[in-house]
Amino acid sequence: MKQNKIYVGLNNDTYGGLTPTGNIIRDAWLFDILPQDQTCDGWTLGQIQAIYEEVYAAWEPYGHMVSLLPDDLRSRHRDIYDKAVIRARELGWNPDLSDEA
Numbered sequence: 112m113k114q115n116k117i118y119v120g121l122n123n124d125t126y127g128g129l130t131p132t133g134n135i136i137r138d139a140w141l142f143d144i145l146p147q148d149q150t151c152d153g154w155t156l157g158q159i160q161a162i163y164e165e166v167y168a169a170w171e172p173y174g175h176m177v178s179l180l181p182d183d184l185r186s187r188h189r190d191i192y193d194k195a196v197i198r199a200r201e202l203g204w205n206p207d208l209s210d211e212a
Contacts (some may be wrong), residue, residue: 118159119153126199135163137191141184142169145160 121128121136128136128150139145144165151159173179179187189200 116156118151118154118156120149123152126202126204127195129195129199129204132159133195135159135197137168138166138170140191142190143170144168 114183118124118132121133124130124133127133132151136145136149136151139149140147142165144162145151151162173184177185180188
């Protein structure tokens with residue numbers, strides 16, 4: 112996302128937001144920084160950056176590792192990301208495909 116760009120929103124992003132920006136949004140949901148119905152449609156790079164900084168700080172006590180999350184957050188993380196992967200596959204994402212031809 113370039114400096115002057117506006118984010119298209121999680122649902123309109125590549126493969127339903129299976130992107131670094133989408134991961135920031137999902138992690139913001141995980142830590143209750145954003146409500147789960149907030150998909151950040153029309154947000155600026157600055158707004159996304161501000162959320163990223165909050166998400167980064169929220170992950171710090173857990174070493175940025177899912178395995179170190181308490182059980183309730185780890186379960187919530189699994190639910191959020193399982194839904195994201197299912198949606199991405201519905202939109203044609205295939206984790207087995209490489210960018211190399």
